[in-house]
Amino acid sequence: MSESGWLAWCVPQQPSSKLVVPCMFLLMGYTLMVVPLLQERVILLECNSYYTEIGRNMTPPFPIVDPDDKRCRDSTIESRAATVSMYLAIVVGVMSVLTTGTLGAISDRIGRRPAMLIPLAGAMLQACGLSLTHYLDASYPYLFIPQAIYGLMGGPSAFLMATFAYSADCSNPAKRSSEIGMLESSLFLGGTIGPLLGGYLSSAYDMNVPLFVFGGLLVPVVIWIVIIPESLTPERRVSAIQWRRANIFGALSILLSANSYGDRWILPALGASFAMMFNSVVGFASVMVLYTKLEFDWGQSTNGLFMAVNWLIKGLAIAILLPFLLLRCRKYVTEARIALVCLICMMLAFLLYAFAVNTTMFFMISLVDAIGYIAVPVMRGLFSMNVRVDQQGAVFAAIASIEAIFTVVSPVLFNSIYSATTDSQSNAALLVMASGIVIPLLLGIYLLRTDRNTRTFVAKASTYTGADTEPLLAEEAKPRPFNLSGEYEHAGYVDPGRFLDSDSPRTSLVSNGNRISTDSVTDASLYSSRSSRSRVAFGNSARASGLEDVASWEGNINSSPQLPSTRDSSVWD
Known part of the structure; x- marks a missing residue:
């Protein structure tokens, strides 16, 4: 075989959603692996700082090198560590808010691959910075520097924006929600394996080992994105970068415009629904550890197991159930109807979590929660179906901006609610999350109007075999x-x-x-x-x-x- 033949065999010739699935899997695995490692590092630093301040429990080994040391199981240390960890997460979210809109505008002009490469480069710089702080035993203020770099280069929000836009560019419209669901599923599967593998490597060797492993795996991801074909063809690119949308408010402005059918209220309704839903989803993740520790006396291992099981079930539900509904039952269901039913399941899951009485029940509710989370990829698909082909980057930048905003706002909001109601009504935060889904449900009824616009097209596109659509x-x-x-x-x-x-x-x-x-x-x-x-x-x-x-x-x-x-x-x- 000639050299050109080998090159054609190795390098993909046509864009496809499947090409970016491993990229999503590895980056989200790395991103969610970093979270518990950062928490362990902060606990260790706060533990040593606390006992140095009070001058007690300084018996060898000191300084403490193991975050699981019983001396670190102090309520004051845990409270201080939780506060610092929250600020570290907020830094990434705030910086992402500043840059996601810009990357979205750039991607509509020069393509999706550059918008994917920049956050990947930020992740590798973050891994190097965190390894350096651990190696030099630097104090926790230095942990904010690699977090800020990752956020300024887009963070996970910008990467999600670019990959979902890539998928929307090259997927059949009748299968678009299913393709987005495939990416969302890889996100959850990566988020399941990343923390588990990172925790094992950290406990068996050293905190730097998982950073080196996952940081090294990002290198071939960068090479892969460079060689895969661009999904946004020159004919479908905007003529110039729309700098007025290259900021958080500009990125969200597309949600105030009419959709491609001329309906001025569909995109605002979708945006409000997604924002309220995502607010509850992030809020649950932010208070779950505190709530289960108080109600069921869960430790770090049980919480880690629950998160792994929960994310795995969500990934499998999206990977199996969503394609079945969209491809096999298309005659009977539409995206809007699926979203409405899933939002009901999501609200039910939060209510069940709030009134769960034991560990087994809390784990079993993950099944209902997984069905509810199918609403997320379905709503992404609805966004994509309601804008022009040259607005895919802009609309996914708006979604990423919503995610970045509530990554900052939701932990502060629900941690404040939880702290204020711990003594009187410990499940109040979960009840607020459930009530927050009421607004998306009401707007979801309005979104059923999209059925009249898309039912005919999707039905024909999903059954037509003579040409792509x-x-x-x-x-x-x-x-x-x-x-x-x-x-x-x-x-x-x-x-x-x-x-x-x-x-x-x-x-x-x-x-x-x-x-x-x-x-x-x-x-x-x-x-x-x-x-x-x-x-x-x-x-x-x-x-x-x-x-x-x-x-x-x-x-x-x-x-x-x-x-x-x-x-x-x-x-x-």
Whole structure:
């Protein structure tokens, strides 16, 4: 085999969501492995500092080198360590808020891979900085420096934004939520294995060993991202970086615009629903350790086991149940309906956690919790389906900004609630989390309106085998004239719910040599009032007149003798 043949065999030729799954797995495994290591380091530093201050319990071995030393099991030390750990997490969140919008705007202009490489570089610098502080036995203020570097380079929020946008770029719209779910599943599986492996290596060898192992594994991830094909083709990139959206407020501004169907309230409703839901999710993670220690006397090992089991079940639920619903039961369910049912399960899970009476019951509730968390990838898919193809980076930057904001706000909010109600109502924080899901539920009922826009398109796209699919997207504010000249690589099926405005000029779409032409195609809501319209011609310029409704339109599409053979089917996952 020639050198070029070997290169073609080793290097992927087409973008695919599956290409970034191992990247998500390893980076999130590293990110969540660092959390308990940082906590152990802070406990160790606070323990030595505390006994040096009071001048007691300084018998050998001193300084204390083991965070599990019984001398470190003091309420004052644990309280101080918890405060410092919270500030370390806040630093990453605050810095991510400052940079995620910028990376989102850049990714819509130059591609997704640079937006993935920058957070990866930040993670490797963080690993080096934490190893150096441990090696030099530096005090805990120096731990803030590698945390700030990781946050300024985007942190995990920016990496999630870029990978989800990469998946949205190259996935069939009918399968987009399923593909996003696959990435979300790898996030949870990486978050399960990372802390377990990191804890074993740290206890068996040294704290620096897991940092070296995971930091080293990020090097081939960087090389892999460099060689995989870019998902955002030049034709689909914005003409210039939109600097007005390169900040936290600009990144969120896309949620105040109309969706690709002209509905001005869908994106705001999605944004509010996701924010309230994510607030409760992060809040649970922030108080779970304190709550279970108080109610069930859990130690570090039991908490670690619960987190591993909980994350594993969530990862498996998203990997198995979500594709089954979206691909096998598409005739009966839509993304909005799945999200609504899952939000009900999430609220039920928080209520059950609040009234759990023993350890076994608390573990079993993870099954309900896992079903509830399916709402997260489904809502990401709904965001993606309601914006234009050149806005994928912007909308995922908005989601990442929401996540970064509540990564900072939620721990402070729910730790304050928990501290204020520990003596009177210890489960009050969990009840507040459950009540916080009421707003997403109410907005979710409104989001069922999206079914009318997407049901026809998704049903056809999921069953159509003659060509790959991509929606013909309208302009941002309202259906109005636009021109997609040149190559529109994913064209193959035009959704009747996404017609152009009646005054739009003739539009030509080229798909791998097959011209798709439209002539004054009208919006679906106005279609029945017009007597004569030109229809989309797949591979020809045929005309149809007197089409009175969308059903007639769909019938003509189904009976069209020529369908485009877009790109090779291997492009789509």
